[in-house]
Amino acid sequence: MDSKKIQMPREVHIGPDVLEQTGSICKDLRIDGDILVVSGKNTLKIGGKKAIDSLEKENYSVDSVQITEATKQSIEKVDRKLDNISLIIGVGGGKVIDVAKMASTNRDIYFISAPTAASHDGIVSPLASIKDPQGSYSLKAQSPIGVIADTNIIRNAPFKLLVSGCADIVSNYTAVKDWKLAKRLQNENYSESAAALSLMTAKLMITSADAIKPRLEESARLVVKSLFSSGMAISIAGTSRPASGSEHKFSHALDKIAPQPALHGEQCGVGSILMMCLQGGDWEFIRDALKKIKAPTTSKELKIKPEYIIKALTMAHTIRKERYTILGDRGLSKSAAENLAIKTEVI
C-alpha cells in the first residue's frame, strides 16, 4: 500500500491580540533569520503592521509585500523578496494566505498562517487555490508550521466575511456527496475519516448557527475553530475534496465570468443549494441553514445577475475536469440550469 503524509501545524494560537505575540511565537518555533510578511491592501494596516511591530521587538529583521490577487504573478512578486528569508507570514484573507503558502512551498521556507478574517477553510490546509484567466487550480502546498488567529481582529472584520466562512463550511455537505460519487463511479481515493470530519464540522456549524453574531469574540473563535477542523479534513485527505465539489466549481465559474463576484464562501453556499438539488438531496435544509447564518441564498442577495448564475451553471463542469462530480462530463444544458435555479428559488 502507498505511504501517506499528513501535515499538521506545530502550534495554533487562537485568541484576542495574539498577533501582538508574533515575535515570541516565532522565537518559540526556533525561527532564526529574516522574515517576510505578506499582506493585502487593507490587511497590512489591520494586521500586518501588528505582526511586524511584534517581530521587530524581538529583533527580527522584517520585510513586507502586498498582493491583491491569488495568481502566479502574485507568487512571483513574493518570490522576488525571498532571498535570505527564513519564514513567510501570511497576514490577511484567503488570497493572501494562499499566495504566501504557495510561495513558501516553492522555496522550501517555513510558513505561518495569520488569518484576519474567518472567511474560508484554507487557514491550515496543505493546498492553495490559485487562479488565472483559464481557471482555478488547487495546488499542493505545505501546511503552515504555525497558525496565529487574532480573534480581536477577526471579530471586528466585516460580518459578511464571518458569514462567508460559515457558508464555506455548510457547502461541505455537497462536496462530500460528490466525493462519494467519484469513489463509486471512478474509484477515486476516498477517506472515511476526512469525510466524517468534514460533515461533522458542517453539522456543528449549523447547530451553533444562533451563536454566530457580529463583533463577538466567542463567535469569531467558534468559526475559526470550525474552519480549522474543516481544514484538517483537507489535510487528512491530502486534497480539497472533502470541502470542494460541484458547488465550488460553480463558485470558481462565477469568479471567472461575473463582473463583480461575491465572496468565495457566499457563492459556494448558493452553489451548495443548487448542487444538493441536483444530487437529489434535501436542498431546502441547505437553504434554511444558510438563512439561519444570514448567508445569501439567492442571486439577488449575491448581487449577481441571474444570467451569470445560469452561465456559471452551464460551464461549472469545465472547471477542474479531473474532479468528477454530479455535473458529470457534459454538465448542464441552459434549460436544465434555468429549471434548477428557478426550482431552488436562486433566481
Ligand SMILES: NC(=O)C1=CN([C@@H]2O[C@H](COP(=O)(O)OP(=O)(O)OC[C@H]3O[C@@H](n4cnc5c(N)ncnc54)[C@H](OP(=O)(O)O)[C@@H]3O)[C@@H](O)[C@H]2O)C=CC1
Ligand atoms: N487553500 C484552500 O484550501 C482554500 C482557499 N480558498 C480561497 O480563499 C479565497 C477566499 O478568501 P476570502 O478571505 O474570502 O477572500 P479575500 O482574501 O479576497 O479577502 C476578502 C476581502 O476581505 C478583506 N479583509 C480580510 N480581513 C479583513 C479585516 N479584518 N477587515 C477588513 N477587511 C478584511 C481583504 O482585504 P485585502 O484587500 O487586504 O486583501 C479582501 O479585500 C479564494 O481565493 C478561495 O479560493 C478558500 C477556501 C479554501
Ligand SMILES: O=C(CO)COP(=O)(O)O
Ligand atoms: O475552497 C476550498 C474549500 O473550501 C478549496 O478550494 P478549491 O476549490 O480551490 O480546491
Ligand SMILES: [Zn+2]
Ligand atoms: Zn471553499
